[in-house]
Amino acid sequence: ANFPPCPKGLPFFGNIFQFNSSSLCLQLYELSKQHGPIFSLQLGLRKIVIISSPKLAQELLKTHDLECCNRPSLTSSMKFSYNGLDMASSPYKDYWRHTRKFSIIHYLSFKRVSNFSSIRKHETTLLMKKIENHVSCSKVTNLHELLTCLTSAIVCRTAFGRRFEEEGVERSMFHGMLQEAQELIISNFYSDYFPFVGGIIDKLNGMMGRLEKMFKDLDEFYQNVIDEHLDPQRKKLGDEEDFIDALLQLKNDGSFSMDLSHVHIKPLMMNIILAGIDTSVATIVWAMTALMKNPRVMKKVQEEIRNKFGDGKCFIEEDNIQKLPYLKAVIKEAMRLYPPVPLLLPRETIKKCSIGGYKIPEKTLVYVNAWAVHRDPKTWNEAEEFYPERFLEGEIDFRGCGFELIPFGGGRRICPGLHMGIITVELVLANLLFSFDWELPQGVKREDIDILMLPGYTQHKKNPLCLVTKRRV
Numbered sequence: 286a287n288f289p290p291c292p293k294g295l296p297f298f299g300n301i302f303q304f305n306s307s308s309l310c311l312q313l314y315e316l317s318k319q320h321g322p323i324f325s326l327q328l329g330l331r332k333i334v335i336i337s338s339p340k341l342a343q344e345l346l347k348t349h350d351l352e353c354c355n356r357p358s359l360t361s362s363m364k365f366s367y368n369g370l371d372m373a374s375s376p377y378k379d380y381w382r383h384t385r386k387f388s389i390i391h392y393l394s395f396k397r398v399s400n401f402s403s404i405r406k407h408e409t410t411l412l413m414k415k416i417e418n419h420v421s422c423s424k425v426t427n428l429h430e431l432l433t434c435l436t437s438a439i440v441c442r443t444a445f446g447r448r449f450e451e452e453g454v455e456r457s458m459f460h461g462m463l464q465e466a467q468e469l470i471i472s473n474f475y476s477d478y479f480p481f482v483g484g485i486i487d488k489l490n491g492m493m494g495r496l497e498k499m500f501k502d503l504d505e506f507y508q509n510v511i512d513e514h515l516d517p518q519r520k521k522l523g524d525e526e527d528f529i530d531a532l533l534q535l536k537n538d539g540s541f542s543m544d545l546s547h548v549h550i551k552p553l554m555m556n557i558i559l560a561g562i563d564t565s566v567a568t569i570v571w572a573m574t575a576l577m578k579n580p581r582v583m584k585k586v587q588e589e590i591r592n593k594f595g596d597g598k599c600f601i602e603e604d605n606i607q608k609l610p611y612l613k614a615v616i617k618e619a620m621r622l623y624p625p626v627p628l629l630l631p632r633e634t635i636k637k638c639s640i641g642g643y644k645i646p647e648k649t650l651v652y653v654n655a656w657a658v659h660r661d662p663k664t665w666n667e668a669e670e671f672y673p674e675r676f677l678e679g680e681i682d683f684r685g686c687g688f689e690l691i692p693f694g695g696g697r698r699i700c701p702g703l704h705m706g707i708i709t710v711e712l713v714l715a716n717l718l719f720s721f722d723w724e725l726p727q728g729v730k731r732e733d734i735d736i737l738m739l740p741g742y743t744q745h746k747k748n749p750l751c752l753v754t755k756r757r758v
């Protein structure tokens with residue numbers, strides 16, 4: 286009885302047909318204005334809870350973190366993760382603890398991420414050269430496309446020790462695979478909401494077929510990478526040990542505390558591909574979107590970078606970023622207003638608990654809507670304004686201490702790639718703003734830049750941000 290309020294829905298189906306999957310966080314934000322910071326939805330036979338305020342996010346992600354840190358077994362995530370053998374969808378058990386610890390030590394720790402700085406520098410320099418070419422031939426720059434090439438190159442080199450050829454078929458196949466996988470992972474599978482009959486519908490409407498095909502393609506990709514690493518003749522791209530080298534080493538010397546086979550390595554590769562590439566792209570594109578809509582901030586951040594490093598420098602190094610507080614504030618403000626993962630990955634309650642005064646039973650799905658949390662009127666003045674200055678005073682950080690800024694989530698399941706994500710975003714944005722001036726194509730006005738979103742855990746801008754680039758004067 287004491288369950289969060291639920292908007293009226295259809296008998297049996299509940300609210301399942303009331304949403305479309307693009308801009309879902311916005312639709313849920315609107316509902317929170319009517320039903321409050323905690324409300325529920327009935328999706329078929331499943332009840333889910335949505336949290337929309339910093340206070341309740343803190344209750345879930347801090348006070349009740351231990352009772353709520355499982356992930357649900359949803360059809361698509363189970364398939365992609367070889368039945369929960371990855372980090373993002375495995376239940377809160379020893380296996381998750383081991384894989385998370387291992388992935389951080391060997392790939393995502395501060396030290397490991399710093400060791401990859403030469404790769405990030407090399408790939409960012411290549412990006413800048415491509416944009417230079419656009420300037421020379423007056424071509425409009427589609428940032429999404431260029432940034433996907435950049436971040437997939439960084440991730441593939443650091444994690445898998447390989448790089449796809451610039452314009453090759455292999456690379457466009459890889460990007461196509463990424464896009465399809467992102468779409469499938471957020472798609473509605475009826476089997477998640479209607480046991481038995483849902484599975485039949487998923488087969489008949491072709492969703493199961495798409496999922497199987499995608500799984501097969503990804504599996505083939507992982508196997509190729511593993512085989513390359515097992516080949517004694519393999520030529521390494523650099524001196525740095527990549528993530529697969531580390532996993533295979535661990536498998537051979539038996540030092541992983543659990544049995545480790547290729548079936549365990551593949552889901553971890555999946556996490557890196559699906560969580561590590563798109564998120565940085567979306568962050569940079571949304572930051573540039575916000576800057577294009579706000580010329581005052583654009584001018585101020587470019588002045589900061591150019592006044593500090595304009596003399597003689599042609600590239601902003603990672604070490605220089607600490608001297609750019611306004612750039613850091615711009616990134617925080619962009620992630621507040623346009624969180625790249627606006628609906629944090631779903632939690633499942635391990636036992637019953639009380640949130641916001643409501644009783645949440647065991648095995649309930651709980652989502653935190655960061656889009657709404659980042660607009661909470663009790664916390665943020667003029668929340669819809671893009672105003673980076675709000676981060677210049679005070680100590681609000683990305684780790685969600687006060688839970689008012691949670692683009693990386695919070696609690697035990699907080700994003701382990703936070704450091705890698707931020708360092709990439711800072712480096713690329715600093716250089717884009719330092720070297721070039723950005724303008725809208727002729728006839729496009731600032732007010733025309735929309736914020737429509739594509740479906741996906743990572744929220745991409747639906748209409749690509751295409752800009753005219755000029756060399757800095």
Ligand code: HEM
Binds near residue numbers: 373
């Ligand atoms: C700007 C970049 C990024 C953003 C905004 C971001 C955001 C997020 C968010 C919101 C979550 C859910 C946290 C929660 O449920 O509380 C998450 C989880 C995760 N992220 Fe990231 N992420 C980014 C970069 C990365 C990178 C570079 C990697 C790895 C290469 C990564 C790997 C993961 C994994 C494995 C999880 C699941 C963690 C778990 O369940 O234990 N992320 N990320």
